[in-house]
Amino acid sequence: MGGFFATALKEDCVFDLFYGTDYHSHLGTRRAGMVVHGRDGFNRAIHNIENAPFRSKFGSDVHDMEGNLGIGCISDYDPQPLLVRSHHGTYAIICVGKINNSDQLISQIFKNGGSHFQEMTTGEVNKTELTAALINQKDNLIEGIQYAQDVIEGSMTLLLLTHEAIYLARDKYGRTPIIVGQKEGEGFCAAFESFSYLNLGYKDYRELGPGEIDVLTPEACTCLVKPGEKMRICTFLWVYYGYPSARYEGVSVEEMRYRCGSALAKRDNYTTDDIDKVAAVPDSGTAHAMGYANESGVPFSRPFVKYTPTWPRSFMPTHQNKRNLIAKMKLIPVHELIDGKKLLIIDDSIVRGTQLGETTEFLYESGAKEVHIRPACPPIMFGCKYINFSRSNSDMELIARQVIAEEEGENVDRTILEDYANPDSDRYHMMLEKIRARLNFTTLAYNRLDDLIEAAGIDKDKLCTYCWDGRE
Numbered sequence: 001m002g003g004f005f006a007t008a009l010k011e012d013c014v015f016d017l018f019y020g021t022d023y024h025s026h027l028g029t030r031r032a033g034m035v036v037h038g039r040d041g042f043n044r045a046i047h048n049i050e051n052a053p054f055r056s057k058f059g060s061d062v063h064d065m066e067g068n069l070g071i072g073c074i075s076d077y078d079p080q081p082l083l084v085r086s087h088h089g090t091y092a093i094i095c096v097g098k099i100n101n102s103d104q105l106i107s108q109i110f111k112n113g114g115s116h117f118q119e120m121t122t123g124e125v126n127k128t129e130l131t132a133a134l135i136n137q138k139d140n141l142i143e144g145i146q147y148a149q150d151v152i153e154g155s156m157t158l159l160l161l162t163h164e165a166i167y168l169a170r171d172k173y174g175r176t177p178i179i180v181g182q183k184e185g186e187g188f189c190a191a192f193e194s195f196s197y198l199n200l201g202y203k204d205y206r207e208l209g210p211g212e213i214d215v216l217t218p219e220a221c222t223c224l225v226k227p228g229e230k231m232r233i234c235t236f237l238w239v240y241y242g243y244p245s246a247r248y249e250g251v252s253v254e255e256m257r258y259r260c261g262s263a264l265a266k267r268d269n270y271t272t273d274d275i276d277k278v279a280a281v282p283d284s285g286t287a288h289a290m291g292y293a294n295e296s297g298v299p300f301s302r303p304f305v306k307y308t309p310t311w312p313r314s315f316m317p318t319h320q321n322k323r324n325l326i327a328k329m330k331l332i333p334v335h336e337l338i339d340g341k342k343l344l345i346i347d348d349s350i351v352r353g354t355q356l357g358e359t360t361e362f363l364y365e366s367g368a369k370e371v372h373i374r375p376a377c378p379p380i381m382f383g384c385k386y387i388n389f390s391r392s393n394s395d396m397e398l399i400a401r402q403v404i405a406e407e408e409g410e411n412v413d414r415t416i417l418e419d420y421a422n423p424d425s426d427r428y429h430m431m432l433e434k435i436r437a438r439l440n441f442t443t444l445a446y447n448r449l450d451d452l453i454e455a456a457g458i459d460k461d462k463l464c465t466y467c468w469d470g471r472e
């Protein structure tokens with residue numbers, strides 16, 4: 001995924017930029033960068049944050065930077081911000097999104113006279129560089145941004161810093177957010193996460209709509225392109241990605257998670273006769289589990305806790321096996337809360353199932369009598385096409401698709417997949433039973449999509465639910 005922060009102030013903006021960007025550290029694990037524009041022009045720093053958090057990597061850069069306009073990012077893949085010299089002048093650019101038609105766009109740019117792209121070690125072209133090349137195909141920046149967002153298949157939200165202003169462009173369908181804050185008399189900021197600017201003295205100003213383009217200066221936030229009608233904001237922002245204190249489209253992440261847990265509890269109707277404790281896979285399952293516990297009246301407890309002091313969130317290797325091992329090493333059991341207990345565990349979702357299967361084994365080994373699993377969202381049936389949902393690369397990595405393939409083969413008709421996604425169908429219940437048996441859960445029940453949408457409190461047509469129901 002990735003996150004970003006931008007600030008345009010009458011005075012120096014480096015302090016705000018540094019902490020505002022740092023508050024997005026939960027959204028990316030590999031690269032981070034900041035660029036400011038000041039008396040000496042552009043000044044940029046990019047670092048690898050796989051082994052150390054943002055603040056320790058950028059602490060010394062802050063002393064060398066000065067300027068009143070700046071943008072910063074936390075990125076999962078591409079090194080950015082990129083500095084681009086073009087017929088629009090020099091600008092810095094940050095992108096959050098996914099480009100599914102890179103090869104086609106690159107060929108088109110070569111045909112139009114573009115000469116080369118730098119290839120990253122992964123063999124792919126940096127998506128930020130590609131987006132900049134698309135922007136440079138047009139005569140002015142705004143037309144260029146709109147053109148890039150139109151031809152990119154996937155999603156694209158971007159920030160662009162020139163020597164005099166910061167352009168904000170939210171994805172055409174608003175898959176990812178941009179929210180603007182204001183510091184009275186001093187200037188404006190823009191962020192992915194709304195909470196990131198509150199402790200820096202900004203107040204909520206407004207959220208950009210889908211496809212909207214604004215320009216920020218220390219004096220004003222001006223809308224240049226009005227928002228479009230159609231919106232498909234990522235529902236996973238609330239379920240998993242967002243920090244608990246964030247808010248999208250006016251809906252609090254923490255509160256939405258309570259409502260998810262509450263919906264699961266209402267469907268179960270469990271009491272202390274059925275289960276002893278409600279618990280969460282920390283940290284993203286915690287608020288969902290609190291919602292379940294409050295609704296059911298069954299006490300919440302922490303039968304395992306994360307050892308966090310020496311395991312910063314940003315230390316997460318990209319190789320899946322290592323990620324699983326580290327996720328396991330971070331969890332420490334509290335035996336007294338597990339031994340002989342019937343536990344109901346809530347996780348945000350089940351993707352491959354590997355981690356949750358191992359956690360369940362770990363609970364049985366620690367003496368648990370029963371382990372009931374309640375994911376806070378429905379079975380994931382389709383890999384995400386719109387943002388870099390880094391936890392799955394192909395549909396067949398998804399446990400739901402694996403058990404369907406056992407029954408139907410790998411090439412399954414779309415209508416059959418839709419039937420598997422329907423929580424009232426026989427196929428759905430068969431799929432759940434197979435997943436339950438494979439991962440050795442006592443019982444398994446997922447949150448239903450209708451309950452999830454109700455928990456978000458936003459019109460279904462405005463939400464992206466593709467990974468659960470395949471709806472474009």
Ligand code: SF4
Pocket residue numbers: 175233234235236237383384385386387389464465466467468
């Ligand atoms: S497919 Fe899923 S993860 Fe991807 S944008 Fe849609 S809701 Fe979010």
